[in-house]
Amino acid sequence: MTIYQLTEPPQPLERLRGMQDTPPALHRRRQAVLHRIARVLERHGYEFIETPILESTELFLRKSGPERIAQLYAFSFRNRDIALRPEHTASILRYYVESRQNDPLPLRFAYAGPVFRYERPQAGRTRQFTEIGGELLGAPGPSGDAEVIHLAAEILEAVGIMPRIVIGHVGIVLDYLAHLPLRQRARDWLLWSMERLRKGQTIDIESELPAFVDSTDIVQITQEVRTKLALTTEDLERLILALLREVGVPMTGASRQPEEIVRGVLAKLQRSADPDALRQALAFARELASLSGPPDDVLSALRRIVERYGLSPAPLQQIDEVLDQLAAYGLETDRIVLAPGMARGLHYYTGILFEMYSQTDEGLQLCGGGRYDDLAQLLGARQPLPACGFAGGLERIADASALQPKTEPRLLVTAADRSAITAATRFAEQLRASGAIVELDVRQRSLSSNRRYARRRGVTEILIVDATGSVRRIDLSTEE
Numbered sequence: 401m402t403i404y405q406l407t408e409p410p411q412p413l414e415r416l417r418g419m420q421d422t423p424p425a426l427h428r429r430r431q432a433v434l435h436r437i438a439r440v441l442e443r444h445g446y447e448f449i450e451t452p453i454l455e456s457t458e459l460f461l462r463k464s465g466p467e468r469i470a471q472l473y474a475f476s477f478r479n480r481d482i483a484l485r486p487e488h489t490a491s492i493l494r495y496y497v498e499s500r501q502n503d504p505l506p507l508r509f510a511y512a513g514p515v516f517r518y519e520r521p522q523a524g525r526t527r528q529f530t531e532i533g534g535e536l537l538g539a540p541g542p543s544g545d546a547e548v549i550h551l552a553a554e555i556l557e558a559v560g561i562m563p564r565i566v567i568g569h570v571g572i573v574l575d576y577l578a579h580l581p582l583r584q585r586a587r588d589w590l591l592w593s594m595e596r597l598r599k600g601q602t603i604d605i606e607s608e609l610p611a612f613v614d615s616t617d618i619v620q621i622t623q624e625v626r627t628k629l630a631l632t633t634e635d636l637e638r639l640i641l642a643l644l645r646e647v648g649v650p651m652t653g654a655s656r657q658p659e660e661i662v663r664g665v666l667a668k669l670q671r672s673a674d675p676d677a678l679r680q681a682l683a684f685a686r687e688l689a690s691l692s693g694p695p696d697d698v699l700s701a702l703r704r705i706v707e708r709y710g711l712s713p714a715p716l717q718q719i720d721e722v723l724d725q726l727a728a729y730g731l732e733t734d735r736i737v738l739a740p741g742m743a744r745g746l747h748y749y750t751g752i753l754f755e756m757y758s759q760t761d762e763g764l765q766l767c768g769g770g771r772y773d774d775l776a777q778l779l780g781a782r783q784p785l786p787a788c789g790f791a792g793g794l795e796r797i798a799d800a801s802a803l804q805p806k807t808e809p810r811l812l813v814t815a816a817d818r819s820a821i822t823a824a825t826r827f828a829e830q831l832r833a834s835g836a837i838v839e840l841d842v843r844q845r846s847l848s849s850n851r852r853y854a855r856r857r858g859v860t861e862i863l864i865v866d867a868t869g870s871v872r873r874i875d876l877s878t879e880e
């Protein structure tokens with residue numbers, strides 16, 4: 401650690417880029433929004449829990465996409481790989497695996513807390529934000545998906561936002577990929593590319609391909625062993641180096657250090673895939689990403705695609721059922737857009753997924769979520785746990801909401817003179833006990849400076865207490 405020299409005179413320290421302070425008025429507004437949303441979640445049986453902000457980095461590596469991984473605040477601390485959580489879902493599932501596997505299902509959890517993502521700061525996007533959401537564990541069918549989608553819409557509507565709702569299903573592309581000889585990394589790349597295409601970005605496959613070409617089975621084995629043993633790159637490097645030494649591979653005299661050689665080999669092992677399969681898969685992803693629109697139109701186009709490629713019709717059936725159930729919740733199909741090219745940058749999704757956007761600020765995403773049926777077992781659960789959930793950013797939701805907090809009267813109690821300080825203190829405590837917001841004058845100022853202060857602070861009344869305990873009241877809201 402660097403020891404910092406104190407400059408003379410001390411300079412103010414700057415706030416970190418992408419980090420924000422929340423002043424009181426904004427905090428009040430957000431709390432009011434949070435309170436409303438929490439009520440909606442609780443009324444649906446979701447119980448609030450808290451998980452740690454710090455977790456093992458590994459927890460977030462198992463099933464996030466490359467974009468999300470690049471945004472991780474991850475560091476090494478006392479020989480442990482640690483990360484600030486970028487979301488809650490993985491933590492909730494870690495908690496489930498650790499402590500709740502014997503509970504009757506379903507389990508419904510809600511949460512609200514800070515998460516961290518190293519993104520380019522913009523209006524409405526900071527590197528720390530309050531993620532609020534819910535997870536429904538142990539609900540296998542469309543009624544689980546519909547509950548979560550409805551709930552996400554409902555919390556927005558509860559704070560006066562009518563969202564634009566976009567629904568997708570990763571099952572179609574996953575089914576397609578299952579039939580191609582692609583490595584996991586290539587699959588992940590493809591899902592990420594599909595998401596980029598959906599957002600209108602162009603992808604030059606030929607320039608991205610080299611990262612995947614070169615395939616031998618050792619790749620598969622290395623990857624499997626690594627995930628099974630939860631090896632870090634350093635572990636793997638040490639292991640391979642020790643192995644080579646043990647079997648007597650000569651490694652002195654080469655132009656590069658043995659460590660460097662091993663690192664090079666490992667880097668190579670991460671690249672692999674049949675380029676033709678990748679090109680083919682990208683064409684499929686393009687086709688899906690180009691479909692986006694009213695559910696009926698998109699569903700019939702999807703039906704043709706599914707037939708043409710001989711894929712399972714199950715995802716289409718599931719979308720149909722979810723749309724029916726959403727209608728029962730009062731969410732009509734004409735408010736919904738189907739976008740089968742959605743992948744959300746997270747690779748734990750296995751089925752229906754969705755995003756909700758502001759109607760006024762087109763591209764502003766307010767929340768999103770989906771089904772992740774394999775995550776629990778990936779994190780070590782004994783049994784499969786079908787699950788789905790959603791989350792959104794409180795700050796963005798509050799900005800998009802017109803909800804105003806109740807303004808409560810604010811009182812300032814002052815002592816008429818020094819001999820009245822104890823009487824004033826007692827009186828302030830009495831008022832607080834009856835529920836009022838009361839400031840006590842701790843600067844023993846004159847009435848005129850207290851008046852000036854009170855007006856700037858939004859204090860509505862000044863109460864001047866004298867030594868006998870009698871009170872003079874000045875109502876600032878009526879007086880000029």
Ligand SMILES: N[C@@H](Cc1c[nH]c[nH+]1)C(=O)O
Binds near residue numbers: 487489770788
């Ligand atoms: N954790 C997801 C949202 C989600 C919650 N549950 C399922 N998905 C996200 O960060 O976008």
